[in-house]
Amino acid sequence: MKKFSLALAYMLISIGLFAQDNTVEMATLLRSSGKIWVVVGVILTIVIGLFIYLFTIDKRVKKLEDK
Template sequence: MRIRILSIFCLLFGTTIPLSAQDGGLVDFMDSIGKIYVVVGVILVIFIGLVIYLIRLDRKIARLENQIMDND
């Protein structure tokens, strides 16, 4: 679990640097539409983050349910 948090962090740091220097075409495209897809991206990131959290919570509850069943 903790490893997963750390790997998300590493992913964030790792991918940021090489992507930053290139791609004038993408920047031009984003400019032409008022950069609205940046907002879409931000909302997607939040949504995906919340879903990942819910999946983890779901698993933890399932594990607890199993353990309680076994104990009985």
């Protein structure tokens, strides 16, 4: 399991290094117009919502396990 996670980390790092050479026009346009913060805000809202949902499900499961 440890070797698998290490191999996965190396693959993700190498993919990130290859992606550094290309410039995405859409990202440049969003940065220049300031709309990138809207995208970041929406993504953060979704991620925070998922974490809250998972924590509430965990509490419910613990409550059912205690019964």
